[in-house]
Amino acid sequence: xxxxxxxxxxSAVDSVWMQRPYVYLAVAAVCxxxxxxxxxxxxxxxxxxxxxFAAAALVAVAAFVALAMLVVxxxxxxx
Numbered sequence: 001x002x003x004x005x006x007x008x009x010x011s012a013v014d015s016v017w018m019q020r021p022y023v024y025l026a027v028a029a030v031c032x033x034x035x036x037x038x039x040x041x042x043x044x045x046x047x048x049x050x051x052x053f054a055a056a057a058l059v060a061v062a063a064f065v066a067l068a069m070l071v072v073x074x075x076x077x078x079x
Contacts, residue, residue: 043050
């Protein structure tokens, strides 16, 4: 008793679609547009929080650079 292969049930329409890669590209493009639109909506409430984290990171980097320059200036004035 032989069992049919699962892909043996693929219809002629499916086989035509499988041979056309631009159909896959078009579907992928539509999916990406949908993802980007909903990603923008999803990130909207997080925007203020992200700006606060970015500001905190900028302050930390600026403070570190200022402190490093003070140390370098102090070491150079000792010589």
